[in-house]
Every structure is written in C-alpha cells, then in structure tokens.
Amino acid sequence: MTTPVEPPAGENVYFNDPESGAEMARLIDQDRLITQCMGGALPEQANGFSGIDRMLDIGCGPGGWLLDIAFEHPEIEVVGIDISRAMTDYARGRAEVQGLSNASFHAMDAPALAVSSQLL
Numbered sequence: 001m002t003t004p005v006e007p008p009a010g011e012n013v014y015f016n017d018p019e020s021g022a023e024m025a026r027l028i029d030q031d032r033l034i035t036q037c038m039g040g041a042l043p044e045q046a047n048g049f050s051g052i053d054r055m056l057d058i059g060c061g062p063g064g065w066l067l068d069i070a071f072e073h074p075e076i077e078v079v080g081i082d083i084s085r086a087m088t089d090y091a092r093g094r095a096e097v098q099g100l101s102n103a104s105f106h107a108m109d110a111p112a113l114a115v116s117s118q119l120l
Ligand SMILES: C[S@@+](CC[C@H](N)C(=O)[O-])C[C@H]1O[C@@H](n2cnc3c(N)ncnc32)[C@H](O)[C@@H]1O
Pocket: 012, 014, 018, 027, 028, 030, 031, 058, 059, 060, 061, 062, 063, 064, 065, 081, 082, 083, 084, 087, 108, 109, 110, 111
C-alpha cells in the first residue's frame, strides 16, 4: 500500500485500496482498539437511546462499529454505506451470521446519497 504525497485534485483520494484485504484487516483492528479505548460504541449515549430509531454510517468500512450498535440495540435500524464492495459484503456477512436483521450494508459512493432517497 502506498499513500500519494500529492493526491490528484477532485478525485476520491482515500489513501489505501478500499477493496484490499490488508486494508480491511487494518480497519478491523483499528475499530476494535478505538471502541475499546472509548469504552463502547457510543459511550456518550450510555443513559439511553430514546428517540433514535435509525442510524446511517457513511464510510462504514467492515461495519464493526455499526454491528456493535445493532447487537446492543435491536430496536434501532442501522444502515452502513461504503464505496468498497468487499467491506460491505463482509459487514453484511457478519450481520447474517450474528442474526442482526436490523443491520443492512450497501456499496455506494457517498455523494450518491445526496441524490438517492432509497436509504433515507
Ligand atoms: C478510515 S476508514 C473508516 C472505516 C470505518 N468507519 C471504521 O471506523 O472502521 C474510511 C472508509 O471510507 C470509505 N470511503 C472512502 N471514500 C468513500 C466514498 N467516496 N464513499 C463511501 N465510502 C468511502 C473507505 O472505503 C473506508 O472504508
């Protein structure tokens, strides 16, 4: 993996290949570490999620953070989007294995959300 020193203007410049297994492994490790250090997926909401029915994670990667929310709060519908099909396939597979029917994942370029009403 290489990080461009001068990324081309106007292009999607995510610094690693989002379809690579190594990048997915890096994000999974990073997510575990950060969530552990924060004391949970959303520690500031520890006293209640009332009024929150749906969550959208833009650039969800392998979906670890959103899957934690979906597991802990089956009453909340969570949706993750990421430009990487590999990441969203993995996240969807984990949701299926864990039986999380309140979680869905879609491969999508973030700017497309602005013109799509499907997920909102
Ligand atoms: C730093 S990672 C964070 C992943 C995840 N939120 C996490 O905390 O583990 C950024 C993510 O944004 C995704 N991404 C980059 N450009 C994107 C775009 N234009 N639309 C949607 N996702 C994008 C990448 O594929 C990558 O999974």
